[in-house]
Amino acid sequence: MSSPAHGRAARALRLRGYGLAWAGGGMLIVLALVAIFAPLLAPHDPRAFDADPLLAPSWAHPMGTNSGGQDLFSQLVYGARDVLVVAPLAALFSVALGAGIGTLSALAGGRTDAFITRVVDVGLALPKLPLLILLAVAAGPSTISLVVSVGLLAWPVTARYVRAQALSLRRREHVLAARSFGGGPVYLARRHLLPALSSILVSGFVSIAALAVLLEAGLAFLGLGDPQRSSWGLTMNDALQYEDLFFGDSWLWWLLPPGAATTLAILGFTLLGVGLEPRLNPRVREHLT
Amino acid sequence: MARALLVHGATFLVLLMLNFALPRMLPGDPIQAMQDRGSASFVTSDKARAELRAYYGLDDSVVDQFGHYAANLLQGDLGISIRYQAPVLDVIGERLPWTLLLLGTGFLLAAVVGVVAGIHSGWRRGRRSDRTLLALLIGVRNFPPFFVGSLLLLVFSVQLGWFPLAGASTPFGVFGPLQRIADVLWHLVLPSITVALSVVGTQYLLMRNSMVGELGDPYVLLGRAKGVPERRLKYRYAARNALLPVLTLTSFQVGAAINLVVFVETVFAYPGLGRLIFDAAASRDYPVLSGAALVLTLMVLVVSVLLDFVYPRLDPRTREAR
Numbered sequence: 001m002s003s004p005a006h007g008r009a010a011r012a013l014r015l016r017g018y019g020l021a022w023a024g025g026g027m028l029i030v031l032a033l034v035a036i037f038a039p040l041l042a043p044h045d046p047r048a049f050d051a052d053p054l055l056a057p058s059w060a061h062p063m064g065t066n067s068g069g070q071d072l073f074s075q076l077v078y079g080a081r082d083v084l085v086v087a088p089l090a091a092l093f094s095v096a097l098g099a100g101i102g103t104l105s106a107l108a109g110g111r112t113d114a115f116i117t118r119v120v121d122v123g124l125a126l127p128k129l130p131l132l133i134l135l136a137v138a139a140g141p142s143t144i145s146l147v148v149s150v151g152l153l154a155w156p157v158t159a160r161y162v163r164a165q166a167l168s169l170r171r172r173e174h175v176l177a178a179r180s181f182g183g184g185p186v187y188l189a190r191r192h193l194l195p196a197l198s199s200i201l202v203s204g205f206v207s208i209a210a211l212a213v214l215l216e217a218g219l220a221f222l223g224l225g226d227p228q229r230s231s232w233g234l235t236m237n238d239a240l241q242y243e244d245l246f247f248g249d250s251w252l253w254w255l256l257p258p259g260a261a262t263t264l265a266i267l268g269f270t271l272l273g274v275g276l277e278p279r280l281n282p283r284v285r286e287h288l289t
Numbered sequence: 290m291a292r293a294l295l296v297h298g299a300t301f302l303v304l305l306m307l308n309f310a311l312p313r314m315l316p317g318d319p320i321q322a323m324q325d326r327g328s329a330s331f332v333t334s335d336k337a338r339a340e341l342r343a344y345y346g347l348d349d350s351v352v353d354q355f356g357h358y359a360a361n362l363l364q365g366d367l368g369i370s371i372r373y374q375a376p377v378l379d380v381i382g383e384r385l386p387w388t389l390l391l392l393g394t395g396f397l398l399a400a401v402v403g404v405v406a407g408i409h410s411g412w413r414r415g416r417r418s419d420r421t422l423l424a425l426l427i428g429v430r431n432f433p434p435f436f437v438g439s440l441l442l443l444v445f446s447v448q449l450g451w452f453p454l455a456g457a458s459t460p461f462g463v464f465g466p467l468q469r470i471a472d473v474l475w476h477l478v479l480p481s482i483t484v485a486l487s488v489v490g491t492q493y494l495l496m497r498n499s500m501v502g503e504l505g506d507p508y509v510l511l512g513r514a515k516g517v518p519e520r521r522l523k524y525r526y527a528a529r530n531a532l533l534p535v536l537t538l539t540s541f542q543v544g545a546a547i548n549l550v551v552f553v554e555t556v557f558a559y560p561g562l563g564r565l566i567f568d569a570a571a572s573r574d575y576p577v578l579s580g581a582a583l584v585l586t587l588m589v590l591v592v593s594v595l596l597d598f599v600y601p602r603l604d605p606r607t608r609e610a611r
Binding site for chain 1: 295296297299300303304307427428430431432433435436439440443447544545547548551552555556566567570571573578581582585586589590593
């Protein structure tokens, strides 16, 4: 197993893994910069109807205007904000919830554990988008309601992994030793549990963030987002609502860019996850080669 | 087995409650929505509106409403659709076959492509063709289904005119049976490809991982040593075993596919349950909304129960483990 060829392959894979993580991280950093400097980058107010409708790209309107005369480039730029607020917050909320419930389940054991496990099973089987649509309509299309509903729907996966890991960890010798020296639950969780769970938490965070991007854009695409905010899904929804979209060139700068941007954001999170996984979880390294 | 049934039962009950509660938390009430839409169902008289509220039981206590709902449900009565003015069961029954057709075709396509690619990729892991497939299919998985659908529609229906713009069949078309089937299939091509493209990446990754796992097993080495031909070793030995765990995970996939159905059917104006849910949310048609969500979940549960039942028969090893 420690032949030079294997060592070389492992090194190449590690480098490739980092390459993917950098590529993904890079995409997200670019999006974050765009989101932060949106007011400087966008030449117009993204929601203002202040130009002629359906203009082709020009210096004043780098990506033309939509049927209402709104500047499409500005909408694209401001759209980065929504995604980069919703996705990390929803993922953070969901992972924290899942980790807390999973740890509780493993540490409590007995009936509590059995009960939580059933709840997780049920949670995994619930259909996400129909419920999300219901929640989005019920709670109104605000950022907070979106973060909370995605978080509430996505936690069971994390909880299941965390519980399994915490259970196996509880019986490991270094943890037993720490307990026999009088380490309390908080100390144990912070010193031993959290580091051992980091790979699960990071990959959970990244995959839920990718899901959140999809769902945020998807809800707006279905016309269930906040009509006052600029989001890529909403721009696409506008585009497809416009009946003559396909009978000119305007789809090229109206429909394509927000779709590509959404894809890029999802891809960014996915690549970050795929790239970090071999580093965080050595077992995956063997699996990939 | 008993545990699995218990979980499925509990899931169904929770869903029943969510389905009942969530639509009733929506802002505005259906009668209000009917007024807003100003459609054929517009009711002007105050007396008629009060009668409607009484008819739908909107003034009863929540517990009474749930009891009423559950009792009716057991008799197959999901209520009357506010928008379509028809029994919800009929409205859903009309749409369900289209969704099943769309999902079935999409899944079949994805399974065939994903499994074949996964077998190949796992067999040649680390090589160039494996890496290309891996990059390609992980890439495809990241495209949002509504974007993929819009692009396909744009290129193949609008620009090239090869496929229809919307719907599941040509309205008012008078055809013979064979032409009718061809017409339905022609409408099915783009939506089912969109479904397949969104699912294929996961199928492929599962199959590839499972295949890589199998190849580490001693029986593969033994097969090699005694001179089993590569083709036979690859398909008859490794792939057959690797397929089983992929099958179990299909039930999770069906659950995730419900997200897809809503997006894909909305883009292609396909008359299935996903589109129905979308329309019902927009017009606050509570009975249809909860009925459709319920039927979709029931579909997932049925698939998962079936797999729980079928799996031990396919893989004797899991039978012993129980």
